[in-house]
Amino acid sequence: MAFRRSHQLYGIALLAVIVVPSSQSQDQWTWPEKPKNLQVLNKDWSGSRLSPIMRGFTRSLGVRCTHCHVGEEGKPLTSYDFVSDANPNKDRAREMLRMLGSVNDHLKKIKPSGDKPVNMWCHTCHRGRPRPLTLGEELGEQYRAKGIDAALEHYADLKLRFASRGAYDFGERSLNDLGFELLEKGDAPAAIKIFKLNTDEFPKSANTWDSLAEGYMKAGDIKLATQYYEKVLELDPKSENAKEKLKTLKESSKK
Ligand code: HEC
Ligand code: HEC
Known part of the structure; x- marks a missing residue:
């Protein structure tokens, strides 16, 4: 049974591979060579270095790029304006980055009771939610x-x-x-x-x-x-x- 199941899934995955690229190729979006508006992250970073960070943000908060950026869900990423600061959540996220910087500075001052320091990141508080409430x-x-x-x-x-x-x-x-x-x-x-x-x-x-x-x-x-x-x-x-x-x-x- 399990074998038949995975076989079916495999078929669906194959279909997706065949269907997706044709629609993507018209609107190919790539990370910018040189980001224009980095105020907290390192200004000299190439856009591709932002990829794991931005994907980490979306996963930690359980949101999509539009939660912090100007763009319309369902439209191609090429139509998004990632440089713009018009979405107020972008500045909220910047403040969070600054906060984490200072939290991690404080954390360096203590000797951890475990074998390794605990790495604090967006996920520590957010756990898949845009606002971490009880x-x-x-x-x-x-x-x-x-x-x-x-x-x-x-x-x-x-x-x-x-x-x-x-x-x-x-x-x-x-x-x-x-x-x-x-x-x-x-x-x-x-x-x-x-x-x-x-x-x-x-x-x-x-x-x-x-x-x-x-x-x-x-x-x-x-x-x-x-x-x-x-x-x-x-x-x-x-x-x-x-x-x-x-x-x-x-x-x-x-x-
Ligand atoms: C939780 C908020 C948040 C989410 C979600 C998010 N971003 Fe960002 N993004 C930011 C912030 C904040 C900056 C600016 C960082 C700074 O000022 O140092 C940024 C910067 C960028 C930049 C650089 C723009 C430039 O040229 O200055 C790109 C490109 C980008 N994000 C792409 C994405 C993509 C693609 C996604 C979805 C996979 C995404 N972001 C999801 C907050 C977010
Ligand atoms: C120490 C806990 C903590 C950490 C770590 C943290 N946040 Fe937050 N964040 C909060 C709290 C609390 C709020 C809600 C603030 C409010 O609305 O009163 C919040 C709100 C936000 C919002 C606004 C969301 C909305 O829909 O109103 C964004 C965006 C955000 N955080 C992004 C981030 C990102 C990105 C990181 C990692 C760089 C991060 N946060 C790390 C506690 C945290």
């Missing part, structure tokens, strides 16, 4: 800009793209902390959606159900708060918090 920060930003449902969609998208790349902490703490942040802000319905998502992700954790119950308690929904504190006790029969809350809920439902 999961909670990133979802919080979506929530403020577009609301809680957009934040939930964004979560699904990030999990799909980044689950195995180590860029975000997908442990139960991230959503739990965000939920409490929203609860403190007074948006209990949004907090409940986040806590609910966390119980879907970590159904065996008593703590995720405890938070969901607390969300419903804050929202004044005695029935669901009771139901979920009971769930906490199912998973963690020793939970003093759940026992106490259930007692309080029972008293308030009598009133």
Whole structure:
């Protein structure tokens, strides 16, 4: 089976080799012999020395050349203006290069505890994202800009793209902390959606159900708060918090 599979892929790869060059040859782009507008990198470098650096930038940030340069996605590179500084991300990237220079100067002052110094580069912070935010920060930003449902969609998208790349902490703490942040802000319905998502992700954790119950308690929904504190006790029969809350809920439902 595996053999047949790779055979098919080989066929597709061959096809790509045949198809691509003909469309490329009309718009052949090459690295400039002499770059015109280097302000941080070595001015005497030939353009071809920029190739691994620029490709490193795109990979580290998970973007394409247009993220920092003037050009239109899908158009040939010959139509791009790489010299221009009109894209504000280019100057942001320059500032990052300067920052890294100073960070690496500081790093030279310490003796590493491991066998080699750790080489700090764009990837160290960015890990495949244009802006290196924590999961909670990133979802919080979506929530403020577009609301809680957009934040939930964004979560699904990030999990799909980044689950195995180590860029975000997908442990139960991230959503739990965000939920409490929203609860403190007074948006209990949004907090409940986040806590609910966390119980879907970590159904065996008593703590995720405890938070969901607390969300419903804050929202004044005695029935669901009771139901979920009971769930906490199912998973963690020793939970003093759940026992106490259930007692309080029972008293308030009598009133
Ligand atoms: C994260 C931002 C970023 C990305 C992505 C990026 N670049 Fe750059 N690029 C820069 C910066 C910043 C400079 C200028 C560096 C300096 O001032 O020393 C530059 C300079 C250049 C130059 C030299 C232009 C000149 O003549 O002065 C070329 C060519 C270039 N980039 C090509 C590319 C290509 C091709 C890609 C995509 C594979 C790419 N870049 C992706 C930030 C980026
Ligand atoms: C020490 C961590 C760190 C390192 C290392 C780092 N960055 Fe950043 N970078 C950040 C942070 C944080 C932001 C977000 C700033 C903000 O918007 O508040 C950022 C933002 C950016 C942006 C703006 C992106 C956008 O869409 O707003 C660019 C471009 C960028 N970095 C490029 C680079 C490049 C290229 C390198 C390597 C030369 C690099 N960064 C290295 C932390 C880092």
